[in-house]
Amino acid sequence: MMLLKMAWRNVWRNHRRSSITIVAMTLALVAELLYSGLVTGMIHSMEDDATEFDLGDLQVFHEGYLTRPSLYDVVPDAGTLIGKLEEAGYQAAPRLYAGGLGGSGDMSAGVQMVGIDPVRDARTLALSEAMAEGAWLDAADPSGVVVGRGLARTLGLDLGSELLVVSQGADGSIANALYTVRGILMSVAASMDRSSVLMTEDAFRELMVLPEGVHKVIIRRPKDVPLKQAKTQVAALAGMGATDPAEGSVAVEGQAATVETGTDGLDVMTWEEINPFLAQMLAGVSGMVAIVYFIVYLAVAILILNAMLMAVFERIKEFGVLKAIGYSPRQVMIMMILEGLIQASVALVAGLLLAAPGMWWLQNRGVDVGALGGIQMVGMTMPPIWKAHYTWSTVQVPIIMLFVITFIAVLWPALRAARISPVEAMHHQ
Amino acid sequence: MTASTTPILSMKGVTRVYRQGKVDVHALRGVDLDIHKGDFAAIWGPSGSGKSTVLNQMGALDQPTAGTVLLEGTDLGSLSRKALSAMRRDRIGFVFQSYNLIPVLTAYENAESIMALQGVPVAERRDRVMGLLEDVGLEGLEDRRPHELSGGQQQRVAIARALASNPAVILADEPTANLDSVTSEKLLDMMARLNNERGATFVFSTHDPRVMKYARRVIGLVDGRVDSDVQKEQGVEHKHQSRV
Ligand SMILES: Nc1ncnc2c1ncn2[C@@H]1O[C@H](COP(=O)(O)OP(=O)(O)O)[C@@H](O)[C@H]1O
Ligand SMILES: [Mg+2]
Numbered sequence: 001m002m003l004l005k006m007a008w009r010n011v012w013r014n015h016r017r018s019s020i021t022i023v024a025m026t027l028a029l030v031a032e033l034l035y036s037g038l039v040t041g042m043i044h045s046m047e048d049d050a051t052e053f054d055l056g057d058l059q060v061f062h063e064g065y066l067t068r069p070s071l072y073d074v075v076p077d078a079g080t081l082i083g084k085l086e087e088a089g090y091q092a093a094p095r096l097y098a099g100g101l102g103g104s105g106d107m108s109a110g111v112q113m114v115g116i117d118p119v120r121d122a123r124t125l126a127l128s129e130a131m132a133e134g135a136w137l138d139a140a141d142p143s144g145v146v147v148g149r150g151l152a153r154t155l156g157l158d159l160g161s162e163l164l165v166v167s168q169g170a171d172g173s174i175a176n177a178l179y180t181v182r183g184i185l186m187s188v189a190a191s192m193d194r195s196s197v198l199m200t201e202d203a204f205r206e207l208m209v210l211p212e213g214v215h216k217v218i219i220r221r222p223k224d225v226p227l228k229q230a231k232t233q234v235a236a237l238a239g240m241g242a243t244d245p246a247e248g249s250v251a252v253e254g255q256a257a258t259v260e261t262g263t264d265g266l267d268v269m270t271w272e273e274i275n276p277f278l279a280q281m282l283a284g285v286s287g288m289v290a291i292v293y294f295i296v297y298l299a300v301a302i303l304i305l306n307a308m309l310m311a312v313f314e315r316i317k318e319f320g321v322l323k324a325i326g327y328s329p330r331q332v333m334i335m336m337i338l339e340g341l342i343q344a345s346v347a348l349v350a351g352l353l354l355a356a357p358g359m360w361w362l363q364n365r366g367v368d369v370g371a372l373g374g375i376q377m378v379g380m381t382m383p384p385i386w387k388a389h390y391t392w393s394t395v396q397v398p399i400i401m402l403f404v405i406t407f408i409a410v411l412w413p414a415l416r417a418a419r420i421s422p423v424e425a426m427h428h429q
Numbered sequence: 430m431t432a433s434t435t436p437i438l439s440m441k442g443v444t445r446v447y448r449q450g451k452v453d454v455h456a457l458r459g460v461d462l463d464i465h466k467g468d469f470a471a472i473w474g475p476s477g478s479g480k481s482t483v484l485n486q487m488g489a490l491d492q493p494t495a496g497t498v499l500l501e502g503t504d505l506g507s508l509s510r511k512a513l514s515a516m517r518r519d520r521i522g523f524v525f526q527s528y529n530l531i532p533v534l535t536a537y538e539n540a541e542s543i544m545a546l547q548g549v550p551v552a553e554r555r556d557r558v559m560g561l562l563e564d565v566g567l568e569g570l571e572d573r574r575p576h577e578l579s580g581g582q583q584q585r586v587a588i589a590r591a592l593a594s595n596p597a598v599i600l601a602d603e604p605t606a607n608l609d610s611v612t613s614e615k616l617l618d619m620m621a622r623l624n625n626e627r628g629a630t631f632v633f634s635t636h637d638p639r640v641m642k643y644a645r646r647v648i649g650l651v652d653g654r655v656d657s658d659v660q661k662e663q664g665v666e667h668k669h670q671s672r673v
């Protein structure tokens with residue numbers, strides 16, 4: 001109690017120095033709070049984007065399709081599977097893929113044709129809402145296609161432009177057809193932006209001469225079902241039997257659940273397994289955040305260290321007296337550490353009060369980064385409005401770090417103070 | 430007032446050599462000295478004679494180069510740093526020339542602080558501190574910070590603090606050096622009264638003859654040696670011990 005009282009008053013002894021230290025701590029804390037919320041917000045939105053626009057939560061496809069996509073490797077009875085999934089509360093949409101060449105005027109580019117069930121796809125993913133211009137696919141308009149914005153730019157396509165697509169059909173024939181651009185997608189994912197030509201499932205089947213099967217079934221799980229559990233359930237519905245890794249039908253956790261159905265095997269993968277790089281990056285961002293914290297706080301730590309060392313040098317005689325009249329080195333040390341922590345506590349209160357409106361603004365309104373033209377990271381495009389996301393841990397980490405750094409920075413000055421010999425202190429001028 | 434009982438403090442053959450660069454400074458050259466309960470002793474000598482060094486040795490602030498210091502029979506040389514801290518806290522009261530008080534604490538809190546370290550209950554602390562501050566004539570000034578007190582008042586707080594922990598001995602290193610003569614004499618008057626009324630043992634150093642005359646025992650120090658040790662009784666001086 002005595003030590004705390006002394007520490008508190010010592011902090012306010014040198015107003016100027018303590019204020020500078022506290023202001024620095026406060027600004028660092030505010031910066032960290034805003035930064036950590038923004039980064040967390042970005043992770044969340046990228047995760048949401050990845051699952052909403054591109055990957056879904058889960059995908060079912062022919063074994064090995066992901067690494068060696070082939071027109072012939074299909075999920076045979078997709079209709080039945082989708083029916084079962086929908087019954088179980090999932091959203092599912094079939095997808096067909098093929099590569100080809102797209103041309104308009106005298107321009108041409110490699111394209112990826114995607115066959116889509118317009119209604120199911122719109123229920124499952126958010127792509128149908130990510131139209132920059134024009135309209136989403138319509139089964140009643142089989143010659144209408146939706147293209148990525150990057151591709152539209154490359155080929156000089158506008159709404160209503162004609163697009164010639166050439167490829168090789170499943171029967172080996174030359175496949176070519178002329179389409180009309182009815183919609184242009186916003187930049188969502190890099191690969192989709194550059195090369196996608198979305199068309200109706202029927203148009204795709206006709207072009208590619210592929211009457212049966214789909215390449216992927218893209219699945220969104222109900223909100224309350226955890227990803228792992230969803231994977232097990234989907235695997236079961238796809239007729240893969242028990243897929244609990246513990247039961248041995250799946251060799252390694254994190255790998256696809258595979259089962260032989262006759263000659264065809266099917267894979268079920270989560271989005272994290274399909275894009276492990278993105279998943280890892282999102283998980284790793286917290287590490288990067290910690291490094292930035294560390295750098296900002298390092299500067300503050302040097303300031304604290306300096307201020308506290310000055311305080312110790314100014315008060316050598318006083319520490320001498322304290323030691324002489326019976327304060328132990330430990331008590332002197334505790335007092336100095338308390339002085340540092342008190343300043344951090346004041347900075348905490350000030351920092352929270354200062355940051356709160358900013359945090360509220362960033363979480364609810366966000367920053368308009370649309371002008372930057374869609375920054376891309378790991379194949380994902382940043383949303384035009386960058387919102388922060390705050391959870392207890394987003395706020396907790398900067399605060400804990402502030403106290404840890406302060407504690408570390410005052411250790412050395414505190415040790416110096418604790419070690420002052422009373423006799424030498426008396427001689428000190 | 431005879432010295433028959435075991436001494437509170439006992440220095441035996443204490444030397445203290447400071448190394449200053451390549452030169453050895455012999456601050457103490459073999460000091461034998463006993464302090465008894467109830468002593469009101471002045472260590473007297475010119476500047477540089479070793480007065481502060483003797484008091485630092487007595488107060489467990491410094492270790493002798495050779496010889497032993499016994500405080501109530503305990504060899505200070507045998508104690509750990511932690512035990513020495515506790516010894517200073519519980520058995521010694523210190524009054525320095527200046528910079529005695531903790532600037533952020535009030536007079537009351539300064540006097541109280543060591544008792545707080547000792548874990549004395551608040552109510553008891555309050556009684557003792559208020560009694561002591563009254564005794565040293567600082568009634569009504571309890572809530573003043575050191576910088577709001579005069580030099581003499583600050584020394585009184587330091588004495589109250591030293592007494593508060595009920596130490597075996599109070600060591601005061603030139604307590605009046607920064608005070609004018611009137612204030613010095615008042616302070617010594619007060620110390621003598623506390624010695625009389627409370628039986629508090631005082632050892633103080635000085636080179637001021639006006640201060641020295643208050644002492645009932647005068648230990649003369651020259652060049653790090655005890656040159657004379659005179660016990661005065663009822664105004665009659667008689668040689669108690671002498672080394673020339
Ligand atoms: N820390 C120290 N380092 C070196 N020499 C010292 C130190 N303290 C005291 N001395 C020397 O020891 C001698 C005695 O000093 P001191 O005990 O302070 O004398 P006094 O208090 O009587 O003036 C002096 O010569 C002084 O210079
Ligand atoms: Mg001295």
